[in-house]
Amino acid sequence: MDTGMLTTMAAWAAVALLVACLGLYAFLRRSLTYWRRRKVAFAPPSVPFGNYADTILGKKSLAMVVHDIYETHRDQRYVGTYFMAMPMLQLHDVDIIRQVFIKEFQDFNGRGMHYDPSYDPLSGHLFQLSGPIWKNMRVKLSPTFTTGKIKYMFSTIGDCNDNLCEHIDANLAEGRGVYTEDIRDLVARLFTDVISSVAFGIESNSLKNPDSEFRRMGARIFEPCLDVNLRHLLIFFGGGIMKTFSIRSVPAHIHDFFTRIVDEMVDHREKNNVERADMLNLLIKLKNDGFVPVDGPGEERSDSQDSSSKQVQKLEKHQIAAQVFVFFLAGFETTSTTTSFTLYELAKNPEIQTKLQQEVDAVLQKCNGKLTYEATQDMHYMDMVIQETLRHYPPVPFLTRQAMVKRQLPLTDVVLDKGMRLMIPVWSIHMDPEYWEDPTRYDPTRFSEEAKSARHPGVYMPFGDGPRICLGMRLGLLQVKMAVASVLSRATVTLAPGMPRQPRFSPRCVLPSPIDGITLTLTARS
Numbered sequence: 186m187d188t189g190m191l192t193t194m195a196a197w198a199a200v201a202l203l204v205a206c207l208g209l210y211a212f213l214r215r216s217l218t219y220w221r222r223r224k225v226a227f228a229p230p231s232v233p234f235g236n237y238a239d240t241i242l243g244k245k246s247l248a249m250v251v252h253d254i255y256e257t258h259r260d261q262r263y264v265g266t267y268f269m270a271m272p273m274l275q276l277h278d279v280d281i282i283r284q285v286f287i288k289e290f291q292d293f294n295g296r297g298m299h300y301d302p303s304y305d306p307l308s309g310h311l312f313q314l315s316g317p318i319w320k321n322m323r324v325k326l327s328p329t330f331t332t333g334k335i336k337y338m339f340s341t342i343g344d345c346n347d348n349l350c351e352h353i354d355a356n357l358a359e360g361r362g363v364y365t366e367d368i369r370d371l372v373a374r375l376f377t378d379v380i381s382s383v384a385f386g387i388e389s390n391s392l393k394n395p396d397s398e399f400r401r402m403g404a405r406i407f408e409p410c411l412d413v414n415l416r417h418l419l420i421f422f423g424g425g426i427m428k429t430f431s432i433r434s435v436p437a438h439i440h441d442f443f444t445r446i447v448d449e450m451v452d453h454r455e456k457n458n459v460e461r462a463d464m465l466n467l468l469i470k471l472k473n474d475g476f477v478p479v480d481g482p483g484e485e486r487s488d489s490q491d492s493s494s495k496q497v498q499k500l501e502k503h504q505i506a507a508q509v510f511v512f513f514l515a516g517f518e519t520t521s522t523t524t525s526f527t528l529y530e531l532a533k534n535p536e537i538q539t540k541l542q543q544e545v546d547a548v549l550q551k552c553n554g555k556l557t558y559e560a561t562q563d564m565h566y567m568d569m570v571i572q573e574t575l576r577h578y579p580p581v582p583f584l585t586r587q588a589m590v591k592r593q594l595p596l597t598d599v600v601l602d603k604g605m606r607l608m609i610p611v612w613s614i615h616m617d618p619e620y621w622e623d624p625t626r627y628d629p630t631r632f633s634e635e636a637k638s639a640r641h642p643g644v645y646m647p648f649g650d651g652p653r654i655c656l657g658m659r660l661g662l663l664q665v666k667m668a669v670a671s672v673l674s675r676a677t678v679t680l681a682p683g684m685p686r687q688p689r690f691s692p693r694c695v696l697p698s699p700i701d702g703i704t705l706t707l708t709a710r711s
């Protein structure tokens with residue numbers, strides 16, 4: 186080919202590229218007028234990232250960007266935003282939010298998240314599903330989390346907690362009564378042990394071995410770095426992109442690890458008729474029978490027990506892997522964040538810590554020093570302390586819902602297109618002075634029965650609300666209580682030297698991740 190011809194081709198290619206760029210720019214500009222055309226107040230977007238440039242570029246966490254929008258549009262009941270060119274509506278009015286969560290839930294039952302089990306089997310889990318597939322799965326899984334089933338898992342959780350006590354006692358002895366620990370890492374390892382044991386029936390041994398395979402996988406899933414952050418953002422808002430480029434919810438080595446482990450465990454248990462007090466056992470029942478039996482007259486019944494539909498309700502093996510995966514995902518990061526921030530706040534608030542220690546001591550005394558399930562239910566001040574932590578540091582600082590049909594936004598005349606995503610700024614509402622006096626003050630008395638009943642029920646939602654409320658709430662709270670009680674019964678916590686009094690959060694993490702970790706000094710109690 187001669188040089189003239191090459192030059193002409195390069196020129197045409199440049200023109201084509203320019204036209205494509207201009208076309209894309211015009212498309213984005215037009216898309217970004219969606220809310221203006223509908224006369225809905227909106228946060229001014231920019232090309233190409235809409236309102237989320239800082240999050241996509243890893244400069245600010247999604248929760249902070251959502252919070253900035255909340256702060257600058259505080260007077261609006263809802264505000265239009267754009268994730269790149271995709272319009273979303275951020276809801277500020279707590280009455281509208283409650284209608285969406287509860288009363289008109291049937292039209293908003295999705296989170297708008299990516300899932301496509303055909304090439305990404307682990308995406309087919311409860312958190313990412315929507316519509317009838319979600320409903321069917323939720324009905325099947327609900328009996329796995331009844332009080333009876335949680336009691337059934339209690340001894341397993343207790344064993345992991347005993348390891349925590351041994352670890353603290355050994356370190357206190359070695360440090361002659363005082364030592365310093367990265368609490369966030371410690372409890373992440375503890376809960377990795379708890380969840381791998383109650384979900385998979387595997388002793389991951391992460392407390393003793395920080396380099397265990399389960400701990401490495403868990404740490405990688407939530408690592409505060411740009412590629413993990415982008416993958417999480419795509420799961421929330423970029424399902425189309427994920428499908429087009431066959432991007433999976435987790436990197437290949439994590440996908441392979443979880444699917445292999447579950448395959449091996451299911452085969453092993455079925456061949457050897459092994460029964461264990463864990464979730465995998467219950468999921469295998471769902472695979473073989475289509476339902477898990479309820480425990481007694483006080484337990485929740487579920488549609489999954491309708492024998493006429495047992496055939497359609499049986500789980501496939503890949504669905505077991507996805508559900509076990511979400512229990513792992515949802516089960517250790519949320520509880521670690523809650524436990525470590527509770528201990529952090531107790532370290533900053535010694536009077537609250539002393540009061541809680543007194544309650545723990547009294548309850549432990551009643552059960553001869555060995556924590557029982559019933560004893561954990563007797564710790565009422567502990568409940569208030571944990572609830573206040575969850576107000577300050579909700580592990581899931583924002584929630585999403587999706588309009589499953591074209592319809593009006595409840596209590597307004599705004600028409601939502603089918604598929605429209607709704608953003609609920611949980612953390613901003615938890616910190617709004619309109620609902621919480623002096624919101625930055627850590628004060629568990631906000632959660633006395635009297636104070637709770639005097640408040641609008643929609644201003645506190647660390648576990649979400651309505652039919653999609655966290656399925657593992659009771660299990661999560663139990664884990665946190667047991668870990669906090671174990672620490673406080675043997676040590677008093679204070680901030681380690683250099684630990685800031687105001688945590689700084691990583692801009693590259695969808696879930697709150699303190700940049701400085703949470704390092705505390707533990708001093709043996711006399």
Ligand code: HEM
Binds near residue numbers: 312513515581
């Ligand atoms: C302190 C601990 C925890 C917190 C703060 C928490 C918070 C949440 C939140 C905010 C949601 C979304 C709810 C909504 O959209 O309305 C959720 C969903 C979920 N959580 Fe938790 N969670 C915790 C512990 C756990 C544990 C221990 C498990 C299981 C082992 C678990 C399993 C789930 C599942 C399966 C869902 C999806 C429910 C659905 O979509 O139907 N969570 N959680």
